[in-house]
Amino acid sequence: MSEATLPHEMPSVYEPSLFGTYSKKIGMWLFLMSDSLTFGALLYAYSYGRISTPNWPTPFHSESIVNATIMTAFLLTSSLTMVLAVRASTEGNAKAQRLWLLATMACGMGFVLLHGREWSKLIAEGLTLPVFPKPPGGETASEFVNVSKTVPQFAATFFGLTGMHMLHVTLGVVYLGIVALRRYFIPILLVFWLAAWLGTPAYSPFHYGAHVLLLAAIVCSIILWLKPKVYDSSDVEVAGLYWHFVDLVWMFIFPLVYLMSAKIL
Amino acid sequence: MATREFAAHDAHVHAAPTSWIRKYVFSLDHKVIGIQYFFLALTAVFVGMFLSLLMRIHLIWPAAALPLLGEIKPETYLTLLTMHGTIMVFFVLTTAPQGGFGNYFLPIQIGAPDMAFPVLNMLSFWVTALAFVVMLSAFFVVGGAPLHGWTGYPPLSALPAAGPGEALGADLWVISIALFCLGALMSALNFITTTLDMRAKGMTLMRMPLTCWAWFITAILGLLAFGVLLSAGILLLLDRNAGTSFFVPLVTINGQLTGHRGGSPLLWQHLFWFFGHPEVYIAILPAMGLCSQLLSVFSRKPIFGYKAMVYAMLSIGFLGFMVWGHHMFMSGMSPYTAFAFSVMTMAIGVPSAIKTFNWLGTIWKGRIRFTSPMLFALGFVSLFISGGISGPFLAQPVLDIQLHDTYFVVGHFHLIMGVASIFGIFAATYYWFPKMFGRMMNEGMARWHFFITLIGTYAIFMPMHYLGMAAHLRRYSQLTELKYLHGLVPLQEFMTYAAFVTIAGQFLFLFNLFWSMKFGEKATDNPWEATTLEWTTATPPPHDNFGGHIPVVYNGPYEYSVPGAPRDFIMQTDPAILKAH
Ligand code: HEM
Ligand SMILES: [Cu+2]
Numbered sequence: 001m002s003e004a005t006l007p008h009e010m011p012s013v014y015e016p017s018l019f020g021t022y023s024k025k026i027g028m029w030l031f032l033m034s035d036s037l038t039f040g041a042l043l044y045a046y047s048y049g050r051i052s053t054p055n056w057p058t059p060f061h062s063e064s065i066v067n068a069t070i071m072t073a074f075l076l077t078s079s080l081t082m083v084l085a086v087r088a089s090t091e092g093n094a095k096a097q098r099l100w101l102l103a104t105m106a107c108g109m110g111f112v113l114l115h116g117r118e119w120s121k122l123i124a125e126g127l128t129l130p131v132f133p134k135p136p137g138g139e140t141a142s143e144f145v146n147v148s149k150t151v152p153q154f155a156a157t158f159f160g161l162t163g164m165h166m167l168h169v170t171l172g173v174v175y176l177g178i179v180a181l182r183r184y185f186i187p188i189l190l191v192f193w194l195a196a197w198l199g200t201p202a203y204s205p206f207h208y209g210a211h212v213l214l215l216a217a218i219v220c221s222i223i224l225w226l227k228p229k230v231y232d233s234s235d236v237e238v239a240g241l242y243w244h245f246v247d248l249v250w251m252f253i254f255p256l257v258y259l260m261s262a263k264i265l
Numbered sequence: 266m267a268t269r270e271f272a273a274h275d276a277h278v279h280a281a282p283t284s285w286i287r288k289y290v291f292s293l294d295h296k297v298i299g300i301q302y303f304f305l306a307l308t309a310v311f312v313g314m315f316l317s318l319l320m321r322i323h324l325i326w327p328a329a330a331l332p333l334l335g336e337i338k339p340e341t342y343l344t345l346l347t348m349h350g351t352i353m354v355f356f357v358l359t360t361a362p363q364g365g366f367g368n369y370f371l372p373i374q375i376g377a378p379d380m381a382f383p384v385l386n387m388l389s390f391w392v393t394a395l396a397f398v399v400m401l402s403a404f405f406v407v408g409g410a411p412l413h414g415w416t417g418y419p420p421l422s423a424l425p426a427a428g429p430g431e432a433l434g435a436d437l438w439v440i441s442i443a444l445f446c447l448g449a450l451m452s453a454l455n456f457i458t459t460t461l462d463m464r465a466k467g468m469t470l471m472r473m474p475l476t477c478w479a480w481f482i483t484a485i486l487g488l489l490a491f492g493v494l495l496s497a498g499i500l501l502l503l504d505r506n507a508g509t510s511f512f513v514p515l516v517t518i519n520g521q522l523t524g525h526r527g528g529s530p531l532l533w534q535h536l537f538w539f540f541g542h543p544e545v546y547i548a549i550l551p552a553m554g555l556c557s558q559l560l561s562v563f564s565r566k567p568i569f570g571y572k573a574m575v576y577a578m579l580s581i582g583f584l585g586f587m588v589w590g591h592h593m594f595m596s597g598m599s600p601y602t603a604f605a606f607s608v609m610t611m612a613i614g615v616p617s618a619i620k621t622f623n624w625l626g627t628i629w630k631g632r633i634r635f636t637s638p639m640l641f642a643l644g645f646v647s648l649f650i651s652g653g654i655s656g657p658f659l660a661q662p663v664l665d666i667q668l669h670d671t672y673f674v675v676g677h678f679h680l681i682m683g684v685a686s687i688f689g690i691f692a693a694t695y696y697w698f699p700k701m702f703g704r705m706m707n708e709g710m711a712r713w714h715f716f717i718t719l720i721g722t723y724a725i726f727m728p729m730h731y732l733g734m735a736a737h738l739r740r741y742s743q744l745t746e747l748k749y750l751h752g753l754v755p756l757q758e759f760m761t762y763a764a765f766v767t768i769a770g771q772f773l774f775l776f777n778l779f780w781s782m783k784f785g786e787k788a789t790d791n792p793w794e795a796t797t798l799e800w801t802t803a804t805p806p807p808h809d810n811f812g813g814h815i816p817v818v819y820n821g822p823y824e825y826s827v828p829g830a831p832r833d834f835i836m837q838t839d840p841a842i843l844k845a846h
Contacts, residue, residue, distance in 0.1 A: 013465065013466060013815035014377075014463055014464060014465060014466065014815070015464040015465070015466060015467070015469060017461060017462045018461045018462075018470075019461065022462075023381045023382070023458050023462045023463075024382075026457075026458045026461060027382060027385075027454050027455070027458045030453075030454045030457055030458065030488055031450075031454055033488060033489070034450050034453070034454070034488045034489060034491070034492035036492075037489055037492035037493050037496075038492040038493065038495055038496045039496075040493070041492070041496035041497060041536055041539075042496050042500070044535075044536070045500060045511055045532055045536070048529065048532045049511070049527070049528070049529075049532075053527060129507050129509060130507065130508025130524070131506060131507040131508050151527060152508075152509065152510050152525075152526060152527055153510065153511075153527045153528065155509075156503070156507075156509035156511060157511075159509075160500065160503060160509065160511075164499070223384065226293075226384045226387070227384050
């Protein structure tokens with residue numbers, strides 16, 4: 001399918017855009033608005049549960065907090081590299097743009113890896129949902145076992161909120177990958193999927209989480225088939241908006257979910 | 266800001282497809298997608314109507330054995346009302362006016378060659394269609410379709426063991442709703458961007474037809490509301506399948522603990538109605554916009570108070586997000602909270618009344634042409650008043666204690682949301698059919714259809730108010746067994762007979778639709794002598810809507826009977842406006 005593109009002088013046939021910018025960017029802002037309500041509803045559910053539960057537990061050890069702090073650092077760094085990618089794209093420096101995008105993706109993957117590892121550890125210690133497969137070795141008599149039993153809302157909101165956020169980061173990495181490498185990213189995605197799926201034991205969150213990548217690969221293939229285009233600096237900027245938003249959401253989740261449930265409290 | 270310069274608009278134009286499948290199935294053309302949405306809704310409305318017929322039959326002959334289906338059991342009755350409500354609210358009232366007619370006519374009315382994001386547009390249709398298939402499939406799985414009502418209140422909706430249909434059927438229901446949310450979000454984003462960015466030169470915001478304003482505001486409501494329903498749906502799925510307890514407190518089923526504890530059904534109610542109230546306006550706003558349009562066109566008069574209409578719709582949209590608690594007066598909320606929600610709710614009556622008076626002002630002393638679209642627009646106003654007047658009663662917490670969960674509420678929302686917006690859809694069909702399919706619909710059949718539907722729906726839904734005041738509960742199937750309701754059985758029978766007639770009338774519509782596609786009188790480009798842009802282009806419009814150019818707009822959309830003008834209407838694209846001041 002070929003795209004008949006309007007030459008750039010053509011826009012004068014329209015009324016000036018209300019926000020003086022291009023449609024894709026407005027579209028992304030609108031998506032972020034609705035996504036913030038989606039997250040807002042989840043945060044509301046979390047606060048609702050927390051307020052209505054007497055003796056909300058605060059079980060996170062310093063280890064978890066340190067881990068989450070490193071994750072935060074990864075995300076903050078990724079925002080920086082994303083800014084650099086956008087700058088490189090406006091300067092028309094395709095190579096630097098690609099490198100910074102890949103760096104951003106690397107930070108994002110670092111975040112997801114640390115986060116998934118944290119999940120496995122918590123699940124092994126007994127903070128779990130009934131649906132998660134039991135890791136071998138039985139439960140240690142940790143405080144988390146007790147928390148899961150007495151305040152099931154704790155695990156539910158923790159996994160619900162961070163899971164939804166992790167999904168957003170993962171899809172963000174895929175999104176950046178498509179912008180940076182276009183269809184060449186699809187095979188890479190499939191390799192990641194297979195590696196995560198086959199390379200991890202059945203009880204690992206990565207094992208069942210990996211299928212998100214397969215789903216993403218399918219959806220991306222359809223979209224690329226419908227719209228086989230070369231991404232330009234505007235696409236990098238729009239992808240950046242999404243990425244920064246996902247970072248911003250973490251800046252709510254980190255204090256609300258981790259810090260406010262730290263052991264010292 | 267960055268120093269680079271962007272062309273203010275992306276390239277929205279795409280070449281006309283050549284293969285059959287890209288032209289009619291996976292089309293990027295907003296007109297094809299609009300027609301696809303329309304037929305999706307048409308299918309859905311007949312499915313939903315069939316379910317309602319079964320309900321009406323069961324209500325007066327609970328023991329009747331139906332051919333093929335056998336006897337309707339009480340739990341089957343709950344299944345019927347759940348699927349009826351869900352299909353009608355989501356796949357008809359949300360789909361047809363916005364996805365169908367909005368998709369087809371928003372770009373044309375603002376002078377754009379297509380939507381801002383054609384690929385997204387196509388995806389949103391197919392996701393919605395998938396959602397519909399998933400919803401229907403709930404009928405065919407073990408246990409059948411769910412019985413928790415269109416509002417999906419937990420714990421019933423959250424516990425697979427809570428009843429037949431609450432197992433796999435309810436999962437499919439939630440998945441379908443979540444998919445629908447995704448489709449609606451994509452489409453909302455597209456509508457807003459298109460309206461902001463793709464208006465032809467001269468089509469300032471305040472020159473947009475009120476239909477476009479209505480679609481635009483509806484899209485904003487959709488963008489903000491469906492994201493919340495999506496979250497609620499995800500949490501419900503987790504409760505059902507991951508063992509979480511967001512919505513489920515410590516409950517037992519048949520004396521057995523369910524394993525859930527600590528959750529709150531009220532959380533669902535808050536999330537659901539935060540979506541649910543804006544949703545009722547998502548269903549009605551496009552009909553309001555259309556009705557304003559038609560009253561002006563067929564009274565040959567400018568709309569009365571254009572700006573007031575715009576601001577009224579904006580404030581309805583804004584206030585619509587602050588009144589969700591009026592669905593929860595009976596949930597044990599603090600009387601102070603209830604008072605606040607009550608005041609806010611009645612405040613919505615103000616812009617609603619402004620709109621109604623403006624409609625009356627528009628037809629006042631007009632040279633009215635009683636065409637079929639006009640009849641349906643007038644019917645809309647009538648239904649909007651009759652259905653809306655019960656709203657302020659329900660908005661009183663004290664009265665609502667009696668009326669909540671009775672047929673009074675059912676009467677209220679069927680008149681205003683059900684039938685009024687369906688009238689909007691009918692009006693839109695009769696009005697735009699010539700542009701979409703190149704032929705006129707048969708006027709005689711249309712009139713019969715109008716009078717049968719108007720009288721029939723009043724006959725079905727008006728008596729519901731009396732039933733409600735007599736404390737007839739809604740969602741209750743065995744009414745013939747309740748002593749205190751015996752006196753009302755004849756009324757129920759009357760409603761069922763009225764339903765038979767009304768439903769038969771809808772087949773007349775269906776017949777007219779398909780018959781006119783083939784045999785209708787050929788339509789001219791502007792059969793109604795209206796001013797907006799869709800009537801300046803060919804019938805049906807070419808792939809890029811205006812045949813290679815983008816129109817330039819000089820006038821507002823309601824220049825009718827302008828003194829001194831050669832005709833009694835001036836097209837929006839007419840440069841020479843002769844206005845006698
Ligand atoms: C000034 C106008 C309105 C007021 C004051 C009003 C008030 C209310 C109240 C208080 C309820 C809750 C009753 C109860 O459950 O006990 C209600 C229910 C409802 N209203 Fe309205 N309403 C108005 C207009 C509308 C409009 C315009 C629509 C739709 C287009 C609508 C659709 C509904 C629906 C669908 C329900 C019932 C939902 C359910 O429980 O299944 N209302 N209304
Ligand atoms: Cu409401």
